[in-house]
Amino acid sequence: MTYLLRVLLTLALLTGTAVFAQGEPPAVDTTLVDTTTVAPPAPVTGLTGKDRDNDHGHAIELTWTPSVDDLENPSGARSVLRYRIMMWKPTEAYRVDTLRQMYDMVRSNYAPIRVYKPLVDSALILIDQGMVDVSALPFEVLLPEGINRTDAPAEMMKYVRKALQDTLAAMTAQVDISKDSVKVFRSNFLAAVESLPEAFNANGPSSGHGAWDSVGAEVPGATFFRHAGSKEEVSPDFLPDYADLYYRVDAATSDPAVYTASDVCGPVQASGQWYNSGRTVVLISVIIFTILTVVFVQQARRGKELYVRPLAGIEAVDDAIGRATEMGKPILYVLGLGAASDIATIASFTILSRVAKRVAEYQTQLIVPTYDPIVMTVAQEVVKSSYLDAGRPDDYNEDIVYFVTQSQFAYVAAVNGVMLRQLPATNVYMGKFYAESLILAETGALAGSIQIAGTDEIAQIPFFVVACDYTLIGEELYAASAYLGGEPVLLGSLKAQDYAKALFVVCAVAGFLTLILADATGAHWLAQFKQWFMVAD
Amino acid sequence: MDFTTFLWTTLGAFLTLATFSFLYKDNPFYKLAEHLVVGVSAGYFVIIVWHGTMVPNLFQKLADGDWYLLWLNSTQPWYIVPGILGILMWTRFSKKYGWISRWPMALYIGIAAGVAVPLEMSNKVNKQLVATMVDIDWSNFMGAGFFDPFSGMASLLIFIGAVSALIYFFFSKAHTGVFGGVAKLGIWTLMIGFGASFGFTVMARISLFINRLQYLDKNWREAAFDASNPNYSFGFPLVFWLVMALILVYIIWELMAHLKHKNQTSAPQ
Structure with missing residues (x-):
């Protein structure tokens, strides 16, 4: 009986494991060669590299003068179709790449092996005890078409047993599943990553211990490339800071074998800055805003009368609370969908806080359904404090x-x-709202409630304007909090x-x-005024 | 189309119609749909938060991407700090230690405000200021070969609109006199902007409505009412009797509500 068994469970574990066979780094290449189809183009000139300013490190900026034979240059041979950016990688960096790939594989296989190994073990025990029912195994065994499970069950189980044993052997060959071994493996990998800057500094192109590696490409006419690596050590594109990096730019043609390398640029080092001068x-x-705030807060504390023009929406809040009290109906307060x-x-x-205090004083019912658990927690504290301030802590209920x-x-x-269902007399919508604004406001209007809304979400203000009695537009919401709070x-x-505005x-x-004026008088230095306010990304 | 697809499609159609029934008035079918979506979403979001927040942002950070390697010499052990702060939130269940939960909250709000200040200043003040300093292209006025004020005024309108709208939000001075006039221009600018935004959003909502109608017309009709469908023989009668049953339920509900209302109004005061 020669039929194949396919064990569904184990196949997945046997795939994608050809990573260990990572080879040696490629040999150092020489500048070009095959000129059978295209003549080698003129090289890129003036290649310079420097650390990217105002960043967190791990990035280098390269600039160059395009090849004379650039596709964009009508006077040249126009054979350069792209620029290939090459970085020198010492042999140690390739070793780290291999370790990284192995580490990724160990991590990805570790979890399934932990789950499935006990199942395979238990299945083998069952088979050894003489169990001949395939369906009784702790996972499904798929048999080839035409094979009946009732045919020679003992013989079939022999093959199942062999398949499971092979699978188990393959599992343990790939990954030593003891936690300690994974830990040691991981430590070795991280130590290798830590030593990368040292390896880069000691093994430049002149040492011959390494190879050129492509890190990007640019279109014809380009004169700039930013090599932005990752700061994560476990990431494949990790670029170490304070390491001597060497670059060159290849002028590539339609024939992959025909290209011309530029002079090598380097060493350059990437580093992060604490202060972003572009900001x-x-x-x-x-600083200006802080000074203004401190000055005015001090003035307010000293009792100086600070005028704030009345806003209809704010005035309406007290009236609405009074209305709800008279009607004996609750007030619904919606904090929106914001965090x-x-x-x-x-x-x-x-x-x-202000509404809850008034509600506590008037002994009206307040309902505050919330969308965010943290908002709920803060709102509970706010309402609790307000009831306390109003002298009615006993009236506070966690269910408000x-x-x-x-x-x-x-x-x-x-x-x-x-x-x-509860028909609140007043609905107050204050906070951040999105697509639900109109649905809420329309339903409230349908229920006959007085509605006061306020949001800084510009796209939602129109809906509140059409469906609510009063709307606080954008910054009026912040003004309302100051006006009502009175602190x-x-x-x-x-x-x-206001003064900042x-x-x-x-x-x-x-x-x-x-x-x-700069346009009219030709005094273009005047246009520099705008530049002072520009913010770098 | 199998029977399961038919069932789920019909359930979707029922819930769609139950939601639309609110346009008539509040009724038990709308209530059912409402409670169903609230309950299901609450449970659903527990899983979403677990897999979308807790696992990637806490456990995987501590385990360098692998749940099973948790605490295995992580390169980012400081992620345990937010984990502990999160656990402190649970002290709210205790009356005695509930005050501890204010610490993570205070930290959260403080950090959020600190992060927001430079970000808001950069995006909503500095960048807006630069965008308001528009350069008028005088050649636009004669761009079409004749004097064309509308083409040339675009930049001017941006500047006037932005400045006047800003003046509307000046709270330290009453809107009277020239200042009030400029503020009025500002609110007009805002309202024109809101009108455009309103129209745009209404169009988007209509497209959502059309999408539901297409679901009823295509998916549901094909699943239940298409004679070429093998489900037709039992699907159509099933849907028919289901609708009949629902109508009956609704009539009973209305009758009971009416009787209840009648009893309440006739009860002695």
Whole structure:
């Protein structure tokens, strides 16, 4: 009986393991050669490399002058179809690559082997005990077509046993599944990665211990390439900092064998910077804003009257709470879909605090369904504090603020249900809202509630404007939190924001006028004013 | 099409129609769909959070990508810190130690605010400022060979719109006089922008609605009402009697609601 057994379980483990056979690094190549089809082009000239400024390291920038025979150059032979960027890799770096691939394989196979080995072991025990029913094994055994499981079961089990033993041997040959061995393997790999800068520094192209490796390509006409490696040691494109790196650029033609290498550029080292000088303008802006905030907060603390113009939406909050009290109906407060760290949600907490305090004073019912567990936790604290401030801590109930779900439309469905069944007199929507804004506001309008909304999500404001009685547009939400809260810190920040906006307008007008003047008078130095505000990526 | 596909497609169609039934009024079918989606999503998101957040951001970081190598000399052992902070949130279940949960919360909000400040300043202030300093291309006014104010004014409109809208959000001064006039121009600019945004979003919503109609018309019709479908012989009668049963349920529900309302209103005060 010569039929093949296919064991579904084990096949997956035997695939994709040809990694150990990683060969030696390729030999150092020489500049070109086969000129049977295309003549070797002129090389790239003036290749220079430097560390990329204002980054976290692990990146090198190369610039060069294109080959005379560049496709983009009509006066040349136009045979250069691309530029191949080559980096010198010492032999040690290739060894680390091999270790990395082995480590990846060990990691990926470790889990399935741990799961399946006990199953194979138990199956072998069952077979040795004389079990002849294939279907009783702890996994499914697929038999070739035409083979009946009832045919010569003992003979078949003999083959199953052999297949399992072979599989087990293959498993353990690939990976030593003892945890200690994996740990040692891993330590060796990480130590090899740590020694990479040393290997790069000691083995430049002149040493001959290594090979050129392609790290990217550029189109004809290109004069710049950024070799941005990974900072993760286990990543295949890891580029070590403070290592001597050497580059060259090959002018490649339509024939893969015909190319011309440039002069070698190097050594260059990648390194990270603590300060991003391209973002100095952001630092200055933050400092100015901080000074303004501190000054106005101090003024507010000293009792100086800080004027904030009235906003209809804010005035309506107190009226709406009163209305709900008179009607004996609850107030629904929706914090939106934002996280607790969103500015709009933080502003909403302040407004919730004020609403909850009033609600506690009037002994009205408050309902706060939340979308985010952390928002729920913070909101519970806020409401609890407000009840305490109002002198009614006993009226506080943990169920006032509750979690619904983190699915956007499921949350909307639940809130809509509350609106229709509990018929709140007032719905307050403050925070970050997305596609659910209109659904919520429309349902609230249908239920006959007074609705006050506020969000900084520009795309959602139109829906609140059409469906709510009052809408706080964008920054009015932040103003509302300061206005209602009445705390010096919030009022001072609001004032600081106003003055920062005034400064913004002045700068914008000045920038606009300087550009016009630069055009009109030809004094292009005036246009530099705009450059001062540019932020680097 | 097999029977399972028929069943699930029909269930999808039923839930779609149950949701649309809200357009008439609140009813038990809508309630069923609502509670189903809330309940299912809550359970679903537990798994999503586990596999999408906990495993990749905590366990795999500690195990360098492998759950089974957890605590095996990780290169990033500091990831245990957020893990511990997360566990501290559970102290909320204790009245005595509930205060500890404020520590991770404070850290979270503090870090988030700290990260947000330079980011917001860069993206919403500095970059917007540069974008507002627009260069007017005077040649646009005569670009078509004749004086064309609309082509030339595009840059000017951006500048005026941005500055006037900003003035609307100035809270330290009452909107009166010239200042009030500019602020009014600002709110007009905003409203024009909102109108465009509203129209755009409504179109997107209509496309979602069309998608559901296509589901009913194509998927469901093919699954249950297509005579060439092998399910037709039992599918169509099944759907028919299902609809009849639902209508009956609804009539009973309406009747009971009516009687309940009648009893409440007629009860002695």
